[in-house]
Amino acid sequence: MFERILVPTDRSDPARRALEQAADLATRYDATLTALHVVDTRELDGGSGVDERTAAARAELDDALDELAVDPTPEGVVRAGIPNEEILDYADDAGMDLIVMGTHGRTGVRRYLLGSVAEKVVRLSDVPVLNVHPAEVDVGSVPYERILVPTDGSDRASVAVDCATDLATTYGAELHTVSVVDTGAMAPDVQFDVIMDQLQNRARTAVETVAETAREAGVEDTQTAVLEGRAHDAIRSYADDERIDLIVMGTHGRSGLDRYLLGSVAEKLVRTASVPVLTVRMPEE
Structure with a gap:
């Protein structure tokens, strides 16, 4: 790779x-x-x-x-x-x-x-x-033993998943995959429980698909989790709790002025995570 x-x-x-x-x-x-x-x-x-x-x-x-x-x-x-x-x-x-x-x-x-x-x-x-x-003195060191890749289940996210899977295979590392239900972005709704169930089911499908793909590629140890909260906070907390050594994160394919604007989850993790963050640009929609 x-x-x-x-x-x-x-x-x-x-x-x-x-x-x-x-x-x-x-x-x-x-x-x-x-x-x-x-x-x-x-x-x-x-x-x-x-x-x-x-x-x-x-x-x-x-x-x-x-x-x-x-x-x-x-x-x-x-x-x-x-x-x-x-x-x-x-x-x-x-x-x-x-x-x-x-x-x-x-x-x-x-x-x-x-x-x-x-x-x-x-x-x-x-x-x-x-x-x-x-x-990163005691954490985030090489060789990587635990690699985390967040996913939203989209086809665009597969670029980061492929990269994380390849790294996990090369290093013989555990591959953790999470999907975050961003409750902070949800407005109150009379069908809140129904919406949450749908989002959680979609998130579970996303992480199970990544885990299955990784196992087929030769990754022996996979872990999955569905998280709730603000995406970058939830991912960072999971990385700390699970002693992750490397986060592999997709960034949205953008062009022109949009590429200069601040605010994506990946960029927030680059600033605040205590371990290395590998950003992989997703194809433009």
């Missing part, structure tokens, strides 16, 4: 964690691994200092790859520009099929502010993006 993996790095703790997980994935998938350092030209005074910063970034990147001690040694690339744009352009030009990124842990209102490089890449990337948080 993954043949060419890109990991942007800046020598921060989140980036080092991302590089470690990218290296493990590259080893298991026999994939090539490229580390990309982008010198942010917005931090420079005009064009001055680009050569010096680029040379320093090259030395730091070489040191990081030497410390990684994997064989073969990943390729290192240094570019100058706006980080999210350079990452996406390089991934497209080089035919990458996975981006692994470190995201900075934030609390309070800062968790909901727009602007991080990782969030922009998640929103705009056409290839899967694995987001790794700096807090």
Whole structure:
């Protein structure tokens, strides 16, 4: 599934964690691994200092790859520009099929502010993006032992399910699949109980279908659950309770201005989950 993996790095703790997980994935998938350092030209005074910063970034990147001690040694690339744009352009030009990124842990209102490089890449990337948080010391480590894939039962969700199933097979991991009945989005209704029964039945069918597909693909251990509540909160709580190591989540296929807008369940999980979140873009409807 993954043949060419890109990991942007800046020598921060989140980036080092991302590089470690990218290296493990590259080893298991026999994939090539490229580390990309982008010198942010917005931090420079005009064009001055680009050569010096680029040379320093090259030395730091070489040191990081030497410390990684994997064989073969990943390729290192240094570019100058706006980080999210350079990452996406390089991934497209080089035919990458996975981006692994470190995201900075934030609390309070800062968790909901727009602007991080990782969030922009998640929103705009056409290839899967694995987001790794700096807090993941005892959780979310590799090898992945428990993988979670939420589903809504739609055909579009099958892209994330296929990716999660492949990862579970590769890692020999448990595959957990959940479907959330979003009670927060429901208005009071005289037929509330009937509607809830229908939604729960649909959710049970969705997770059982995923579990059966996974078993047919060779996943030996599957777990299913139907949850209630706000989707991102319910998924995050389940991941914490079940000691999930990786969440694989579909993002809606969007184009134009819609791809820049904030608010999907996947993006909220990228900001708030305590474990890595792999986002897979669903086909546009």
